[in-house]
Amino acid sequence: MISLFITLAHPKGVLLRDLHAVAMGRLEITFGRLRLERPGMLASGIMDETGDSMARMIKSGAGAVVTKSIGLEPRPGHRNPTFTEVEGGYVNAMGLPNPGIELFAEEMEIALRAGPVVGSVFGSNAKDFAVLSARMEDCGACAVELNLSCPHAEGYGAEIGSDPKNVRSIVSAVKSSVDIPVWAKLTPNTSSIVELGRAAEDGGAEAVVAINTLKAMVISAELRKPVLSNRFGGLSGPAIKPVGVRAVYDLRGALSIPVVGVGGISNWRDAAEYLLAGASAFQVGSAVGTKGPKVFGEINRGLEMFMSDHGYGSIAEMVGVARE
Amino acid sequence: MLHVSETVKIIGKMRESKDTYTLEFKWDAPAVPGQFVMVWIPGVDEVPMSLSRIGKIKAITVKGIGEASNAINDLQVGDYVRLRGPYGNGFSIKKSKKVLAVAGGVGVAALIPAIKETGCDTIIGARCEGEIILDDVARKYSKSVWTSTDDGSRGFHGNAVQLAKKKMALRDYDLVIGCGPEVMLYFLHEACKENDVECQLSLERFMKCGAGVCGCCMMDRLRVCKDGPVFGTEELDGLSDFGTRKRDECGRIVDLR
Ligand SMILES: Cc1cc2nc3c(=O)[nH]c(=O)nc-3n(C[C@H](O)[C@H](O)[C@H](O)COP(=O)(O)OP(=O)(O)OC[C@H]3O[C@@H](n4cnc5c(N)ncnc54)[C@H](O)[C@@H]3O)c2cc1C
Ligand SMILES: Cc1cc2nc3c(=O)[nH]c(=O)nc-3n(C[C@H](O)[C@H](O)[C@H](O)COP(=O)(O)O)c2cc1C
Ligand code: FES
Numbered sequence: 001m002i003s004l005f006i007t008l009a010h011p012k013g014v015l016l017r018d019l020h021a022v023a024m025g026r027l028e029i030t031f032g033r034l035r036l037e038r039p040g041m042l043a044s045g046i047m048d049e050t051g052d053s054m055a056r057m058i059k060s061g062a063g064a065v066v067t068k069s070i071g072l073e074p075r076p077g078h079r080n081p082t083f084t085e086v087e088g089g090y091v092n093a094m095g096l097p098n099p100g101i102e103l104f105a106e107e108m109e110i111a112l113r114a115g116p117v118v119g120s121v122f123g124s125n126a127k128d129f130a131v132l133s134a135r136m137e138d139c140g141a142c143a144v145e146l147n148l149s150c151p152h153a154e155g156y157g158a159e160i161g162s163d164p165k166n167v168r169s170i171v172s173a174v175k176s177s178v179d180i181p182v183w184a185k186l187t188p189n190t191s192s193i194v195e196l197g198r199a200a201e202d203g204g205a206e207a208v209v210a211i212n213t214l215k216a217m218v219i220s221a222e223l224r225k226p227v228l229s230n231r232f233g234g235l236s237g238p239a240i241k242p243v244g245v246r247a248v249y250d251l252r253g254a255l256s257i258p259v260v261g262v263g264g265i266s267n268w269r270d271a272a273e274y275l276l277a278g279a280s281a282f283q284v285g286s287a288v289g290t291k292g293p294k295v296f297g298e299i300n301r302g303l304e305m306f307m308s309d310h311g312y313g314s315i316a317e318m319v320g321v322a323r324e
Numbered sequence: 325m326l327h328v329s330e331t332v333k334i335i336g337k338m339r340e341s342k343d344t345y346t347l348e349f350k351w352d353a354p355a356v357p358g359q360f361v362m363v364w365i366p367g368v369d370e371v372p373m374s375l376s377r378i379g380k381i382k383a384i385t386v387k388g389i390g391e392a393s394n395a396i397n398d399l400q401v402g403d404y405v406r407l408r409g410p411y412g413n414g415f416s417i418k419k420s421k422k423v424l425a426v427a428g429g430v431g432v433a434a435l436i437p438a439i440k441e442t443g444c445d446t447i448i449g450a451r452c453e454g455e456i457i458l459d460d461v462a463r464k465y466s467k468s469v470w471t472s473t474d475d476g477s478r479g480f481h482g483n484a485v486q487l488a489k490k491k492m493a494l495r496d497y498d499l500v501i502g503c504g505p506e507v508m509l510y511f512l513h514e515a516c517k518e519n520d521v522e523c524q525l526s527l528e529r530f531m532k533c534g535a536g537v538c539g540c541c542m543m544d545r546l547r548v549c550k551d552g553p554v555f556g557t558e559e560l561d562g563l564s565d566f567g568t569r570k571r572d573e574c575g576r577i578v579d580l581r
Contacts, residue, residue: 045538046537046538046539047536047537047538047539047547048539049538049539049540049542049575050539050542050571050575052542052544052545053539053542053545053547055545056545068539068575074574074575074576075574076572076573076574077532077573077574079369080362080364080369080370080371080532081362081364081370082370082532082533082538083532083533083534083535083537083538084329084408085328085329085408085535090533090535090537092533092537092538094532094538097532097540097573097574097575098574098575099574099575099576100574103575103576103577220331220364220366220406221331222331222404222406223331223364223366223404223406225366225367227364227406229370286537288536288537289533289535289536289537289550292536292550
């Protein structure tokens with residue numbers, strides 16, 4: 001009700017209807033070698049295991065989709081329960097289920113007809129990451145996102161991505177096997193995410209993505225056991241937003257490559273927070289579950305409104321403003 | 325919050341057939357006919373089950389076909405079970421509509437709340453007499469409950485869709501609701517199109533999150549757990565996966581036929 005009132009009472013209120021036309025292109029971002037029409041992407045692991053689903057997210061207003069993290073071989077993931085709601089978000093331990101890069105090529109083909117696709121990959125060593133990334137490039141990915149941060153798959157993700165030395169060597173191995181931009185997705189389950197960011201930059205990453213989920217556990221009091229079959233998992237959703245914003249703020253201050261913000265974004269104000277903290281673009285995951293795919297359109301419209309209210313001509317003008 | 329999880333105590337257990345039980349529990353979460361819950365059996369699995377009662381006392385009706393469903397059926401009155409949900413869209417039935425419910429096997433569980441709310445005509449099909457379940461419950465709410473068995477041991481000799489075709493020819497239904505094996509639903513959808521009757525069918529796919537997040541239950545561009553599990557005539561027409569393909573736990577395509 002309050003926001004409705006402000007919209008109507010706003011001196012420029014009459015213009016709001018034409019805003020869409022005026023603002024066409026205002027949401028466009030360029031970062032590194034990429035240009036996206038809209039700054040919000042679908043985060044890896046949410047509704048992005050199949051081509052049709054990824055296409056739906058782009059049509060719903062995502063500027064790009066990041067695929068489910070894909071490995072060399074088909075993997076069923078952990079046994080159920082793999083997911084549960086908690087206050088402020090979700091805890092999941094899907095366990096990196098995926099059909100393997102071979103079969104995923106078909107899904108990529110379908111998704112790419114709708115718009116840009118960033119290929120997320122996971123491996124247990126630098127060579128696997130390099131091979132998978134090269135395959136993603138062949139499939140038509142506009143960039144590759146290295147999952148160095150999944151908190152619940154033994155031998156993968158954060159288990160290797162918590163060590164700056166590994167981050168650096170994996171990024172640089174991938175760098176030498178592809179021409180498309182390489183992004184490193186970082187874990188917040190570390191004493192210094194900035195150190196991981198520096199390692200990624202040293203290795204040649206063109207962007208860092210922060211954050212993946214926070215390691216977490218849920219126990220049933222009556223049944224006296226951890227709920228997830230993997231026992232622990234990763235927390236996502238609104239509860240982790242302040243953690244993500246802090247990570248982006250610090251990374252922006254320490255690195256010269258762009259930062260992509262992710263964690264708990266479910267409306268335009270959350271997205272603006274990340275941009276003002278220093279993110280050049282952002283990703284939305286859990287909110288696609290709570291609000292549905294329409295969340296992308298809502299965020300886009302809200303950002304346009306915010307930009308015109310506050311006199312921003314482009315997303316780039318907002319990036320890092322809260323740091324000044 | 326819309327979706328909650330809760331650990332509830334089993335307060336009633338009824339045997340419906342040699343391998344199927346109804347388990348009752350108190351749970352005041354709001355629910356509509358056709359919604360489902362994820363049921364956790366510690367150390368075993370977590371699987372989707374439709375709500376066969378949706379009031380303050382809710383129930384699931386489970387056919388034991390494997391490890392998880394048999395473990396649920398081993399639960400006794402007084403045991404605790406953790407549920408997530410209720411999930412999914414459910415049936416959307418306008419009061420004025422003349423409805424026919426068509427169930428195959430344990431699929432009748434998902435239809436009982438809708439039969440209760442509408443008092444609609446009902447067909448319950450199964451392989452043989454011993455597998456016809458919940459017909460006594462349906463009869464409490466509906467004046468016309470017909471049964472069909474593949475072997476002719478009870479009611480109409482044939483399958484539920486063949487019987488539904490006969491009933492559609494005799495009475496003017498506005499809407500058919502259905503739940504059962506996918507091949508059956510595929511032919512039910514065809515039969516409804518032939519008779520120009522709208523339908524809403526409850527479908528199944530492998531589920532993990534149940535909440536529209538993980539993307540493992542996709543049929544074309546739709547999530548069975550969140551956009552479904554109930555799909556209407558037009559959506560079904562647009563689903564190339566309906567009756568033809570599903571995905572396994574890795575996300576690989578598996579042909580149904
Ligand atoms: C929305 C929905 C509502 C359902 N409602 C009922 C119901 O009211 N009563 C009932 O008896 N059954 C219902 N089922 C089916 C029930 O979930 C399966 O019978 C059960 O999961 C079997 O598990 P299992 O370990 O006993 O068998 P398994 O031997 O492990 O599996 C047998 C088959 O069950 C199915 N299955 C197993 N795990 C899952 C899963 N996580 N998600 C979906 N399917 C799975 C697969 O098709 C599998 O091939 C429903 C399924 C869905 C998707
Ligand atoms: C169900 C689920 C599956 C996920 N799978 C992946 C994955 O495969 N790879 C990855 O890099 N991140 C994965 N994530 C993490 C998200 O991409 C994101 O970093 C995190 O959820 C925080 O964003 P959010 O709060 O908007 O969800 C997953 C998250 C969820 C909830
Ligand atoms: S089961 Fe996860 S999206 Fe449907």
